[in-house]
Amino acid sequence: MRVYIPSTLRLLGVACTAGEIGPAPLTAYAVTPALREWYAEGDNEELEYAAMTQAARASVGLLAADPGPARRRVVVAAEVSAVPPADGSVELGDARLELHVVIPWTTVAAVHLDAAGAEAVVGKAADLWDAAQNGDDDALFALDSCEGEDLLWYATQEVPDLLAAERSRGGVTGLS
Numbered sequence: 001m002r003v004y005i006p007s008t009l010r011l012l013g014v015a016c017t018a019g020e021i022g023p024a025p026l027t028a029y030a031v032t033p034a035l036r037e038w039y040a041e042g043d044n045e046e047l048e049y050a051a052m053t054q055a056a057r058a059s060v061g062l063l064a065a066d067p068g069p070a071r072r073r074v075v076v077a078a079e080v081s082a083v084p085p086a087d088g089s090v091e092l093g094d095a096r097l098e099l100h101v102v103i104p105w106t107t108v109a110a111v112h113l114d115a116a117g118a119e120a121v122v123g124k125a126a127d128l129w130d131a132a133q134n135g136d137d138d139a140l141f142a143l144d145s146c147e148g149e150d151l152l153w154y155a156t157q158e159v160p161d162l163l164a165a166e167r168s169r170g171g172v173t174g175l176s
Contacts, residue, residue, distance in 0.1 A: 003103075112153055125145065
C-alpha cells in the first residue's frame with residue numbers, strides 16, 4: 001500500500017543518509033476506509049491525491065515545530081506491506097495512520113517537494129500553524145493557500161543531488 005509521510009528537507013536528509021525513515025511510530029497518510037467513504041465517487045488517483053494533500057498539510061506542522069529548515073513542504077511516498085486498521089477514532093475523510101515500523105529507504109517510491117517559490121506562502125502558514133489549529137480564520141486561510149502550490153516530483157535517485165543543491169543554497173541545515 002502506498003503511504004505518504006510528511007517531512008521537511010532536514011528530515012529528508014536524515015532519512016536519505018540513514019537509509020530509513022523513523023523512528024517509529026510514524027504518522028503517515030494513505031487511502032483509508034474513512035477517506036474512501038468520504039470520497040465515495042473518487043477514483044483511486046483522486047483518493048491518493050487527497051491522502052498526499054493531507055500529508056502535505058501535516059508537513060506544514062513539522063515546519064512550524066522546526067523553523068530551521070527551508071519553508072517547503074516535503075512528502076515522501078513509500079510502499080508498505082501492512083497498514084494498521086483504524087482504531088475507531090478516525091473522522092470521516094481522514095487519511096491519517098500511525099505506523100509502528102521504520103520505513104526502509106528502499107521502499108520509497110518518490111519524494112514530493114514544493115518549488116523554492118512556495119517558501120513565502122508555506123512559511124506564512126507554518127508561522128500561523130498554532131492559530132490555525134485553534135480555528136483562526138486568517139490562519140486557516142494561510143494554511144489552505146498552500147494547496148495552491150504544486151508539489152514537484154523527484155525520483156529517489158534524484159534526492160541526494162536535490163539535498164546537495166539545497167545545502168549549497170542554505171535550505172538544509174544540520175547535515176554534513
